[in-house]
Amino acid sequence: MSQPAPPLAAIAAALRQERERAGISLAELARRAGLAKSTLSQLENGTGNPSIETLWSLGVALGIPFSRLVEPPSPAVRVVRADEQTRLRADRADFTASLLTAGSIHARRDLYVMELEPGQPREAEAHIPGSIEHVVVAAGRLKAGPAGDTVELDPGDYASFPGDLPHHYEALTPGTWAVLVMEHR
Amino acid sequence: MSQPAPPLAAIAAALRQERERAGISLAELARRAGLAKSTLSQLENGTGNPSIETLWSLGVALGIPFSRLVEPPSPAVRVVRADEQTRLRADRADFTASLLTAGSIHARRDLYVMELEPGQPREAEAHIPGSIEHVVVAAGRLKAGPAGDTVELDPGDYASFPGDLPHHYEALTPGTWAVLVMEHR
DNA sequence: TCGTTTCGTTCGGTTTGACGAACGAGCGCT
DNA sequence: AGCGCTCGTTCGTCAAACCGAACGAAACGA
Numbered sequence: 001m002s003q004p005a006p007p008l009a010a011i012a013a014a015l016r017q018e019r020e021r022a023g024i025s026l027a028e029l030a031r032r033a034g035l036a037k038s039t040l041s042q043l044e045n046g047t048g049n050p051s052i053e054t055l056w057s058l059g060v061a062l063g064i065p066f067s068r069l070v071e072p073p074s075p076a077v078r079v080v081r082a083d084e085q086t087r088l089r090a091d092r093a094d095f096t097a098s099l100l101t102a103g104s105i106h107a108r109r110d111l112y113v114m115e116l117e118p119g120q121p122r123e124a125e126a127h128i129p130g131s132i133e134h135v136v137v138a139a140g141r142l143k144a145g146p147a148g149d150t151v152e153l154d155p156g157d158y159a160s161f162p163g164d165l166p167h168h169y170e171a172l173t174p175g176t177w178a179v180l181v182m183e184h185r
Numbered sequence: 186m187s188q189p190a191p192p193l194a195a196i197a198a199a200l201r202q203e204r205e206r207a208g209i210s211l212a213e214l215a216r217r218a219g220l221a222k223s224t225l226s227q228l229e230n231g232t233g234n235p236s237i238e239t240l241w242s243l244g245v246a247l248g249i250p251f252s253r254l255v256e257p258p259s260p261a262v263r264v265v266r267a268d269e270q271t272r273l274r275a276d277r278a279d280f281t282a283s284l285l286t287a288g289s290i291h292a293r294r295d296l297y298v299m300e301l302e303p304g305q306p307r308e309a310e311a312h313i314p315g316s317i318e319h320v321v322v323a324a325g326r327l328k329a330g331p332a333g334d335t336v337e338l339d340p341g342d343y344a345s346f347p348g349d350l351p352h353h354y355e356a357l358t359p360g361t362w363a364v365l366v367m368e369h370r
Numbered sequence: 371t372c373g374t375t376t377c378g379t380t381c382g383g384t385t386t387g388a389c390g391a392a393c394g395a396g397c398g399c400t
Numbered sequence: 401a402g403c404g405c406t407c408g409t410t411c412g413t414c415a416a417a418c419c420g421a422a423c424g425a426a427a428c429g430a
Binding site: 220221223224233234235236239 | 416417418419420421
Binding site: 007008011049050051052053055056065066067070111113134136138139155156158177179181 | 192193196234235236237238240241251252255256296298319321323324340341343362364366
């Protein structure tokens with residue numbers, strides 16, 4: 001599986017879109033970013049291959065995280081019923097997780113529903129560097145966190161911690177389930 | 186508040202780190218990416234300002250999402266207790282929302298806990314174009330969705346829909362609450 | 371002690387991205 | 401109309417990103 005596509009045109013489209021959302025002219029954006037109008041014009045027309053510094057300054061001038069200029073989107077309207085979710089059962093723990101929505105290529109923000117029962121805790125391997133996990137407990141009581149630094153959470157509690165270290169999920173009461181947001185980058 | 190930093194050095198470090206993690210030589214990576222060894226050498230030493238195409242081809246050759254080359258890390262460990270969350274009370278509905286985590290500038294993916302009581306539904310204005318809302322019901326019963334196209338959700342159910350149209354949240358039972366992910370772009 | 375291989379860096383030459391100026395088009399005002 | 405301003409594009413020039421080749425260092429055998 002390789003990268004989506006030569007991002008030349010995607011960047012061009014993203015640039016124009018973000019600029020128009022900001023409601024500023026091409027000349028104004030060029031001024032704020034410290035670039036020549038001509039350069040920006042070429043970029044928005046898909047002609048040209050900007051340097052990192054150039055694109056970066058545009059991201060700063062637009063007040064957006066820069067990755068938005070290189071990674072495109074994808075909307076939809078979906079409903080996944082609790083009893084229609086495809087469970088991913090882990091082999092070594094009483095644990096299920098359901099992927100509800102995945103980000104674009106190499107998912108950026110994946111949303112899961114996670115169910116656990118007391119007993120064997122789930123020991124998760126370290127994911128790719130820079131990932132962050134967010135948990136909101138919906139019911140039950142959950143112990144979660146990086147190895148050796150766990151916290152106990154009640155319904156409504158929220159916790160986030162690095163996902164690129166080995167970490168731990170353990171239900172303390174039956175019927176525990178939680179919403180899990182896996183944030184990659 | 187501007188972007189973190191001139192990413193020149195960060196990219197250099199990320200490149201070298203990812204290459205060494207992949208266990209390949211500079212020459213080998215240059216070959217796979219279709220670049221000159223000299224170019225890659227300069228990049229890893231922080232000398233030079235690569236074009237998007239150049240950096241992209243390196244991302245492909247390394248098999249990583251490319252954003253990892255431009256956005257360094259930043260871990261943390263946060264816990265927000267259910268009773269510590271700062272409620273944002275809407276004026277026209279029995280509705281509270283708590284922001285748990287916000288993306289960087291012009292937030293990309295905000296995570297809320299939302300509580301509603303039956304009665305007046307919450308009619309949300311249209312947000313900025315391209316935003317998407319994700320809801321997982323934790324308890325109770327929730328009617329949600331774009332105006333005129335709502336669905337009813339039970340605990341564990343998930344729904345997503347465009348946030349850039351007027352939409353609707355209405356609790357059907359007391360004690361309804363849900364996890365809400367606001368995805369901007 | 372030589373060859374041989376691979377590593378990463380440094381050195382000229384060529385391609386090209388970015389600049390500044392000029393251009394035509396559109397709009398508002400007198 | 402005429403003027404003034406801003407919009408976005410196009411054109412020539414220059415700096416620099418990228419290339420290919422050559423280089424020294426280190427490792428390994430013959």
